[in-house]
Amino acid sequence: MRSTLPASLLLALGCLSHCLAQTDASLPKLPHVDLTNVDPSVSPCADFYQYVCGKINAANPIPPDEIWWGPAEELQNWNRAVLHQILEKNKAPDPARSPNEQKIGDFYASCMNQPAEGELAEIQPILERISAMKDKRDIAATLALIHSSFGRAWEGSDNQTNVALLGYGPGADYNDVSRVVAGVDQGGLGMPGRDFYLKSDDDSKKIRDQYVTFIVSLLKLTGVGDADATRDAATILRVETAMAQSHMDNITRRDPNKVNNRYTLATLKALTPAFDWDAYLRGLNAPQVPLYEVSSPDFFRTLNKLLTAEDLATWKLYLRFHTLRSAAPPLGKAWRDASFELLKTLLGQQQQDPDWRRCAIAVDHYMGEALGQVYVAQVFPPESKARALKMVKDIESAMGRDIDSVSWMQATTKKEAHQKLAAVIEKIGYPDNWIDYSSLSISRDSYLANVERATAFELKRQLAFIGHPLDRKQWVMTPPTVDAYEDPQTNTINFPAGMLQPPFFDAAADDVLNYGAEGAIMGHEMTHDFDDQGRKFDVKGNLRDWWTPEDAKQYEQRGSCIAHEYTGPVPGIAGVEQNGKLTQGEDTADNGGIYLALAALSEDLKQQGKSLDDKDAAGRTNLQRFFIAFATGWCDQIRPEAIRTLILTNPHSAPFLRVNNVVANMPEFQKAFGCKAGDAEVHAKQCRVW
Ligand SMILES: [Zn+2]
DSSP, rough: OSSSSSSSHHHHTTOOHHHHTTOTTTSSOOOOOGGSSSEEESSSTOHHHHHHHHHHHHHSSOTOSSSSEEEHHHHHHHEEEEEEHHHHHHHHHHHTTTTHHHHHHHHHHHTTTTTTOOOOGGGHHHHHHTTTTGGGGGHHHHHHHHHHHHTTTTOSSSSSBBBEEEEEEEEETTTTEEEEEEEEOOOOOOOSSHHHHHOOOOHHHHHHHHHHHHHHHHHEEEEHHHHHHHHHHHHHHHHHHHHHSSSOOTGGGGGHHOOOOOHHHHHHHHOOOTSSSSHHHHHTTTOOOOEEEOOOOOHHHHHHHHHHHHHHHHHHHHHHHHHHHHHHHHHHHHHHHHHHHHHHHHHHOOOOHHHHHHHHHHHHHHHHHHHHHHHHHHHHHHHHHHHHHHHHHHHHHHHHHHHHHHHOOOOOHHHHHHHHHHHHHHEEEESOOOOOOOOOOSSOOHHHHHHHHEEEEHHHHTTTTEEEEOOOTSSSOTTTOOEEEEETTTTTEEEHHHGGSTTTTTTSOOOOOOOIHHHHHHHHHHHHTTTTTTGGGGGTSOOOSSOOOOHHHHHHHHHHHHHTTTOOTTTTTSOOOOHHHHHHHHHHHHEEEHHHHHHHHHHHHHHHHTTTBBBTTSSBBHHHHHHHEEEEEEOEEEHHHHHHHHHHHHHOHHHHHHHHHHHHHHHHHHHHTTTTTTSSSSOOOOOOOO
8 A cells, every 4th residue: 555645744633544544546436415406496495316416417327236325335435445355465375374364365266266167065964964864853953054154043133143043142131131041933935925925916926936046046056856846836835825824024023022032942932843952952952942032933933834744855856955045155156146146136236246356255254353453554543533433432422412302301200311321331443352153164176165155153242142141342334334233132332443534533524524424323322322122221222111100101202203204105106105103213323313413413512612603614504514414424326226135124214314314303404504494404304303
């Protein structure tokens, strides 16, 4: 890397390695908030999203290998380019590499150098084990082998755990987070959620047809003939559809009280007597545990019926296909091509990722904290961490003032809310203690074998949490991730270094822009602690109702205003509507987050002798600059196929709603841009929770 500035000056600016990376000509250009990009032909009071994003989006069409495109994706690609440099530097066998550098470098090399024909031979032992099953009682032990090799059986999504049959992993006891127990989740579907099996509109049928084509393609790649593959695909779809019918829907799934279903091993066995739990747990090497939290007992009742009713041949077929599906991306090019055809239909992506990016993503996915250590050393200096931490602390203070100021909460509830707020742990950038990968062996020989070993390593690491107190310091996102999260059970808010970069967090920008773009995200995570899910957890992270009945009623009224406001059709997308009950938590967080960021900024400006009314050289007030920076972060374009999938499976609203509905609820926005009652960006009924 080269720089035109002497090191001493860079140190004085406070961003040595950060600035070096940002000026590295071999990396893509990072976007910054540019206030001159607004479209003066659009009134901010008519459509603020279009006012801020119209010109930016028109100048940045979605590249063919992206499903959505905007500042977050540009930043993610920049992060991946940094990872690419790190991996290229470490890919050659060199005895001078550290143990972690050897692992990430060889993992990457095995991915880049995979033979063109793929590595089907590597998974033959699992396929043979499936073929050799003599009895349906063998399904459980075979499933344990599959879950130990591919997929993430411990990781649930908003809809299901995305592996064969069921999910299994550690989870804090909802009633008592001081102990980690076992979580058992609905799974078994190869499409992203139950609606994809059950809806009858034309797009849903088209997706199902493409899914059948995908199943046929994978089976044919293992030598199955055309007619057999077609018949087998119909069988697999039939079994999965039966599973989907009993899946808990993703709105019910948002209620922690609905997924807190408590079983012992004995009652779990009674729930699904056709599944040999002892063999499955033995196969995973899972520790003994007094409590199994079963997200959706109805699913397991149905699974039991299916295990009884369907014959062994059908289950062999099902497990064979799901092994291939879970292993498909690292199996080889033909497998990726088949998966990509399905991805095109589901998300609209036109072109696959270049190999270097696909392989960098894989190393981040499987060994994220080994790669992430090098990433943060290179692009996330202590000064950035300190500045981000101060912002988060100031936003927490703003939350405290907000709790004090609301008129609808009584003193007892406010007291509990303050205790909960005071106990929040804010994690910035990267973990204090990195994962120790020393027991994971990575070689240059086989990409698929590396994936299997890394999956087994992570499963073992996850299962080791069971039986111990919940670890509040561990992360579920890797450092280069452009995202952030809140976890009500650990009572933490977490901001990976990957998102503490421009245009969201910009060492070169002033507080106004940073609070607008990144502060609103920090406030979003803070608000999650008190959204319609988060508020059900107490200071310790336990699921406990600490609200007076009257305060809870007041809260629900405010929440339903938001849920109603965000429900309705999405322009250009037929057959599905956004359901505000699914997105309520995220929408509450979006609305609360910007208020908190604005309150924290206002306080910080006051301390600096400045104000929100101060103007820049172009005559823009700080309040206007704040809102423009906020909206810039959401200048995302999404392919229609992806929006449709998002609406059905994801609790986040479409980007234009994340701007327009939020500002239309804010008198501060109307003041900033002189909007009047009757303008589109002034909602007649303005919703506010926090
Ligand atoms: Zn969120």
